[in-house]
Amino acid sequence: MAETTERVLRLLGLLQQRPVWTGPELAERLGVTTRSIRRDVERLRALGYPVQATQGIGGGYQLGRGKALPPLLLDDAEAVAVAVSLRMAAGGTVSGASEAALRTLTKLDQVMPPRLRGEVRAIHDATQTLDHGQATVDGEALLRLARSVRDGVRVRFRYESRDKTPTRRTVEPVGLVATGRRWYLMAYDVDRDDWRTFRLDRMTRVEPTTWRFRTREHEDPAAFVQRGVASAAYRFQARVLVHAPLREVAERTSVRSVILTAVDDRTTLLEAGAESLYALAFHLSLLGWEFEVQEPVELRDSLAELGGRALRAAGES
Known part of the structure; x- marks a missing residue:
């Protein structure tokens, strides 16, 4: 046989x-x-x-060409070339491509001989790219986390919080999410007994353990990360009623920065976060529609001040 x-x-x-x-x-x-x-x-x-x-x-x-994609047979040079390309794509900004590249790379890594892994790592380490504002993520750490999600094993790493405080974390990872500029991990924090979102560019010394876990019930990682990225991670969180249909508001905003909910056919609830009330006021003014601030009340003062400056700049009293 x-x-x-x-x-x-x-x-x-x-x-x-x-x-x-x-x-x-x-x-x-x-x-x-x-x-x-x-x-x-x-x-x-x-x-x-x-x-x-x-x-x-x-x-x-x-x-010939078929309706489905069967397994590929690659020689050493082809396997290295594909793995390097996938590593580059995993850090890209094309919608959907980063996640697909990482899933494929994880499958390839599972069967790749150690000697070829070393060649791929050497090429990756020697290559520099222009990141266009993207946060730098260690490719090996990204791959280790992907394997841990696939295999259902706990991971330990060092993590730097927003205020630069270093911590040590032990988590049960359930999903990786790419927003275009950054990679995030959704995981259950064992020590804090709760679900958390972690930015990969703030992680160091990522080490999978041998501890296997049974996945707890959880919501979709993309939705969980989106909510955290859009508001929860910031100093100020705003709820604003925009007088425009959800479809039109979505065209002028980004899923990486806001959460949108249709109130009715002509009104959309926009939830967003920022480190500055003036930043929120500025971006809301750029939407081009009438809107009402539900919270925080302080955002109304920032909008009034911003509007006053605009009037004075235009020569109005």
């Missing part, structure tokens, strides 16, 4: 090297009969590889 499996993999490798092979050519390369080649081709088809066979001059076996 092992010999047959090895031969099928070799057959797949040959089909990926050239557009068309005849049955006798494949049989000669693999040291078997053409009948064995036909059986091995059927095994590949059963695995999801669309191997096409044509008769006549110029005919033979050809690896």
Whole structure:
């Protein structure tokens, strides 16, 4: 059985090297009969590889395009190239691509030999990129956290809070979320007995343990992180009624900075946070619609002061 499996993999490798092979050519390369080649081709088809066979001059076996994506067979150089590309994509800003790249990288890392992991790490460490304002995240730490989420094991790391206070954390990770500029981890903090959101750029010495855990009930990591990023992590939190439909408000705001809820067809509740009331006032003024501040009351004073400055700048009394 092992010999047959090895031969099928070799057959797949040959089909990926050239557009068309005849049955006798494949049989000669693999040291078997053409009948064995036909059986091995059927095994590949059963695995999801669309191997096409044509008769006549110029005919033979050809690896075509299928409806689903079957497993790939990569040599060492191809595996390293794919892993490096995935590491770069995992730190990118394309919507959805970062998360998909990390999931794929985690699967590839699971089967990659240690010697190839070393090559990938060396290339990654020697490469610099322009981050366009993104927070720098250690690629190895990102991969360790992804493995821990996949395997359901606790993780220990050092964490720096917003006020620069260093702490040591032990958590049960359940999801990684990329917002475009930053990566976040949703995890159950064992020592604080509660769910928490952690920024990966504030983590150091990320070390998975051997302690496996049973996942507790929790909400969707993306929703949990969005709520924390949009308001809970800031000094001031605001609730504002915007007199515009939710769809239109969503087009002028970002899911990374606000939480939107439709009140009715013409009104949207906007929740957002900031370190400064003036920053909130400025961004609300840029929306271009009428709005009412529900809370905090102090935001109204900041809006009045900002409006007064604008009037004086325009030459109005």
